[in-house]
Amino acid sequence: MHDLGVGFKYLVRGQRWVARHGKQFGFGLIPGLITLVLYAAALTSLALWGTDFVDWATPFADDWSSPWLGLFRGFLTAVLFALALLLAVVTFTAVTLLIGQPFYENLSEKVDRDVSPDGTAPESGLPLWRELLISARDSLRIVLRAAVWGVLLFALGFIPLVGQTVVPVIGFIVTGFFLTEELTAVALQRRRVELRDRLTMLRARKTLIWGFGTPLALAFVVPFVAVFLMPGAVAGATLMARDLLGEETREDEENSDDGEQADSVSR
DSSP states (O other): OHHHHHHHHHHHHHHHHHHHOHHHHHHHHHHHHHHHHHHHHHHHHHHHHHHHHHHHHOGGGTTOOTTHHHHHHHHHHHHHHHHHHHHHHHHHHHHHHHHTHHHHHHHHHHHHHHHSTTSOOOOOOOOHHHHHHHHHHHHHHHHHHHHHHHHHHHHHTTSTTHHHHHHHHHHHHHHHHHHHHHHHHHHHHHTTOOHHHHHHHHHHTHHHHHHHHHHHHHHTTSHHHHHHHHHHHHHHHHHHHHHHTTOOOHHHHHHHHHHHHHHHHHO
16 A cells, blocks of 8 residues: 555656756647647537437437437437547547657656766667657557456446446546556656566556556546646656666665664664
8 A cells, every 4th residue: 555655656746846847847738738639629529510420320210209219319429428538538648648759758858867866867779750659559559458448347337336436436547557557658668668568567566556647547537637737747657667667766865875874873
């Protein structure tokens, strides 16, 4: 349970870091704003023409009597919009990170340099086009995994009582895990850590990941909030990636020095 608090602490530390580095925060907002506009346009279009799409997709129901026709197509329209919202929440981070790859790479590197004892940051050594290709490929794999979970949880949502209580909680936990994978990938890909190894690493510290990702998933339900939290989320995920890899930070060294001084005084 200790790791839950540690994970949340990384989320807070990331937000504090970008608050102290206003320029990085401003640049980090740009990809999220672009993604928000694209998603808002897509969801607005779905809200306007979703009913027409359902009518077109269910011609076999044209001759149904009232009220069954209206109830059936109304239910399908609601399901379609709910799935679109779920997909938007799950994919928002992946799309934003893909659009903002150069922005977030730069931000993550600056976090590494700021907290690293020797002031350096790992570099992948790959050209930008190659990094974008790897990021897109890995993001697609994560989105497909998340989609499978989404369909399963949506189906379980029809179970009375459990579907309205337990399933939403599991949904946020699962979403938080995948969000964290996407965010830590920014720092871990620079270290040439493959997707399979990243997933193994995250699964070994599930409570740490839940502590970081689940509160973020709850906040990301509101897309506008997600835009403002993204830069700090990338910064916090970079700090957490260093923890997962056992890399020391200046804070660790300072704590070690304080401990040694305390030992010498006690002697």
